[in-house]
Amino acid sequence: MITSCYHYRQTQMRPSRTDTSRIIRAGALLLGLSGCVSLPPESLPIAHNPSGDLTRTFEDLGPGSGSYASPRFLVKAYGAGRAKGLAAAAEEDYERLMAHTVLFSFKPGGLYPIFVYKDADEFHRKTSAPAWSGGIAVGNAIYTYEGPTLMRTLAHEIAHLIFHDYMGGPGRLRWFNEGLAVYEELQVAYPKDKREIEDWLSSSHQAPMSFADLVSYSPGGDLTRQWYGQSASLVRYLVEVGGRTGVERFLQASKGGAGLDLALAQGFPTLFDGLASLEKRWLWIKN
Numbered sequence: 063m064i065t066s067c068y069h070y071r072q073t074q075m076r077p078s079r080t081d082t083s084r085i086i087r088a089g090a091l092l093l094g095l096s097g098c099v100s101l102p103p104e105s106l107p108i109a110h111n112p113s114g115d116l117t118r119t120f121e122d123l124g125p126g127s128g129s130y131a132s133p134r135f136l137v138k139a140y141g142a143g144r145a146k147g148l149a150a151a152a153e154e155d156y157e158r159l160m161a162h163t164v165l166f167s168f169k170p171g172g173l174y175p176i177f178v179y180k181d182a183d184e185f186h187r188k189t190s191a192p193a194w195s196g197g198i199a200v201g202n203a204i205y206t207y208e209g210p211t212l213m214r215t216l217a218h219e220i221a222h223l224i225f226h227d228y229m230g231g232p233g234r235l236r237w238f239n240e241g242l243a244v245y246e247e248l249q250v251a252y253p254k255d256k257r258e259i260e261d262w263l264s265s266s267h268q269a270p271m272s273f274a275d276l277v278s279y280s281p282g283g284d285l286t287r288q289w290y291g292q293s294a295s296l297v298r299y300l301v302e303v304g305g306r307t308g309v310e311r312f313l314q315a316s317k318g319g320a321g322l323d324l325a326l327a328q329g330f331p332t333l334f335d336g337l338a339s340l341e342k343r344w345l346w347i348k349n
Contacts, residue, residue, distance in 0.1 A: 120205060121188040123179060134170055139178040140208075148178060148216070155217045159224055159246055162301050164310035168228050175203040176216070182207050199223065214255075218247040229317055237277050238313075241293030245301065248294070263298065266291040273341040277322060299344050304330045 128142030132149035134156055139145040152174075160166055179185040185207035191198050197206035197215045204219045206212060221243040229235065248259050270292055271285060279289050300309055312329025320328065323336030334340045 136173040179207040218243045221246040237293040241297035244294035263295040
């Protein structure tokens with residue numbers, strides 16, 4: 063499984079759509095938002111790190127790089143001190159995610175590798191990622207680069223890694239998966255970026271998708287920007303209004319095979335009896 067994550071910049075660079083890759087247009091996302099989209103195997107080389115070590119398919123970092131192992135991450139960056147600092151940031155992202163989802167029973171099977179190239183040029187040259195890509199999640203590893211959006215990329219991608227590991231794969235509850243990653247990214251955004259994302263989430267109420275469409279939507283079409291913003295707004299509502307323990311019960315029920323209506327009712331029994339009642343309550347508020 064490969065996901066390529068990108069940051070939508072003010073220039074609104076748009077990747078071309080080809081017959082061999084289904085790429086979300088960068089223009090679908092708000093300024094600065096990280097987004098992820100599955101890429102078929104022919105688009106990028108496949109690497110996997112089932113043991114959590116530094117085995118990789120992509121070309122390694124150059125001379126002067128160092129690595130540091132924290133309780134849950136193995137970070138390689140330029141300079142051992144920098145690797146240690148990024149590992150600490152990754153651990154903070156992990157702990158924040160656990161606090162929001164109460165998935166404290168989850169235990170990673172190994173260390174998650176994170177490779178941080180020195181800049182965008184080295185990253186794109188060594189991974190062959192598209193020019194708009196801000197990072198790649200390959201199996202249980204993250205490949206990204208130093209830059210102003212690095213901390214947001216880490217928070218976003220770590221949310222995906224943990225969600226995939228807990229749920230047993232990336233295909234389930236896609237709206238929650240992406241909404242959670244954006245919500246976690248919001249926690250570490252710079253104030254200016256945070257205000258822009260907050261405004262964007264609030265604007266998702268202006269012409270919302272029906273929840274029936276939201277939960278079945280595959281990003282890539284004209285509604286992608288709305289889908290990301292509304293998914294993030296909905297996840298924030300579940301975490302901050304529905305309650306974090308409810309989020310844990312909801313995910314546990316979903317993982318166990320419960321349908322969406324039943325999982326919502328089991329997760330938030332005093333608030334929702336299914337998707338329709340969640341939609342009604344969400345429409346009453348403005349994030």
